[in-house]
Amino acid sequence: MFKDLVEYISVIGKTFVKEIRLIFSDAAVKSSYLISPIIVGFLYSYIYSNEIVTKIPIAVVDQDQSQMTHTITRMVNSSQQVKIEHSATSLLEAENLFNLGKVKGIILLPKDFTRKLQRGEVPSISVYCDASYMLYYKQFLTSVTASIGTYSAQIEVNKLMAGGTPQKQAVASRRPIDTVSVPLFNIDSGYATFVMPVVFLIAIQTLQISAMGVLGGTQRERKSYTKLYPFIKKPLGTIPILLGRSGAYLLISMILMVIQVGLVMGLFKFPQRGNPFEVFVFLIPFIFSVTFLGIFLMNFFKKREDAIMIVTIFSIPSLFLCGVSWPTLAFPEWIKVISYIFPTTLAVKGFLEITQSGASLIEIKELWFQMWIMCLIYFVIAALTLKRLAYVNLSK
Numbered sequence: 001m002f003k004d005l006v007e008y009i010s011v012i013g014k015t016f017v018k019e020i021r022l023i024f025s026d027a028a029v030k031s032s033y034l035i036s037p038i039i040v041g042f043l044y045s046y047i048y049s050n051e052i053v054t055k056i057p058i059a060v061v062d063q064d065q066s067q068m069t070h071t072i073t074r075m076v077n078s079s080q081q082v083k084i085e086h087s088a089t090s091l092l093e094a095e096n097l098f099n100l101g102k103v104k105g106i107i108l109l110p111k112d113f114t115r116k117l118q119r120g121e122v123p124s125i126s127v128y129c130d131a132s133y134m135l136y137y138k139q140f141l142t143s144v145t146a147s148i149g150t151y152s153a154q155i156e157v158n159k160l161m162a163g164g165t166p167q168k169q170a171v172a173s174r175r176p177i178d179t180v181s182v183p184l185f186n187i188d189s190g191y192a193t194f195v196m197p198v199v200f201l202i203a204i205q206t207l208q209i210s211a212m213g214v215l216g217g218t219q220r221e222r223k224s225y226t227k228l229y230p231f232i233k234k235p236l237g238t239i240p241i242l243l244g245r246s247g248a249y250l251l252i253s254m255i256l257m258v259i260q261v262g263l264v265m266g267l268f269k270f271p272q273r274g275n276p277f278e279v280f281v282f283l284i285p286f287i288f289s290v291t292f293l294g295i296f297l298m299n300f301f302k303k304r305e306d307a308i309m310i311v312t313i314f315s316i317p318s319l320f321l322c323g324v325s326w327p328t329l330a331f332p333e334w335i336k337v338i339s340y341i342f343p344t345t346l347a348v349k350g351f352l353e354i355t356q357s358g359a360s361l362i363e364i365k366e367l368w369f370q371m372w373i374m375c376l377i378y379f380v381i382a383a384l385t386l387k388r389l390a391y392v393n394l395s396k
Helices: 002-025 027-047 067-077 091-099 113-118 134-162 167-174 191-222 238-267 276-300 304-320 333-339 344-355 365-394
Strands: 056-062 082-088 105-109 126-129
Touching: 002 027, 002 191, 002 238, 027 191, 027 238, 056 067, 056 091, 056 134, 067 082, 067 105, 067 113, 067 134, 082 091, 082 134, 091 105, 105 134, 126 134, 191 238, 191 276, 191 304, 191 344, 238 276, 238 365, 276 344, 276 365, 344 365
Parallel strands: 056 082, 056 105
Antiparallel strands: 105 126
């Protein structure tokens, strides 16, 4: 019994070393698994390092040319988000500037703006936003809305004061409740702080499974699986092989995450409020789950190229199912169930809780236990898959 145990432990170590050698001996695997995550981390972080877009060039079409419209124009131009680069004489001229890419938005102040205000009517201001670019659209619309809202409030307060209402009471009637908005975690409402931590995990999941698929496809093409892992023929022989292979990917993926969390997030000053050690402890079941899922998916990769094509397709759905583009609370129940197929669904939640919100591992222990349950499920599936792959190779 003791001799068998020693033999199993020896197989785990040999499989670990063999898997490391296979990874570093394949050029495609090295580029996709070892180099690409680092490039993605640095490149994307650099692109979005300017968290918010400021001084967006816009054009104003002031057809009224009154003191009131000039005041509105100055208020809009004084905001941090936009900068009036052009004062067009007509909407057609402004449209040409937009089509040429010289401006990202247009404000149209109509000819009868002041006259309608003096009559007690409600004039309209037309705002044309570049909705094809989310950051431009958000910043431009926010700036104009805030400026016009402030000016409208000033007009109402002046009317009340003209009717004999004291200034303090007039201001209070216009704004009976003071709202204090304090961003707790993403202080600048930056896009990089919002999306990059998710991208790190998605990249690890996608590129690791792609690399495993390339290796698996190569082994199936050459029918070399049982030659590489002869111990798989023995009873429970899949267990030490599975543990040895998963240990190799755990080591490499952890090194990649150390680079992402310790170097990339620090270099680009992304929030890191939690304990870094707890971050890596939390990610252990995630990386194991990704590894076991990759071993299961080897059943579907008959050629090297299949892995890259298939896994890449599912990288976008896994990103959306993390709640980046739509809150998970609004998901239909069947979508929520499907989302737990991807290890990143649970991992992203906990990763953001620790790094962005400063939670401890004890505070998210239920989520961590759920990840270990998922890891165990994929472990069983992977063990059965390894045995099936062995039978496929033996039968050929």
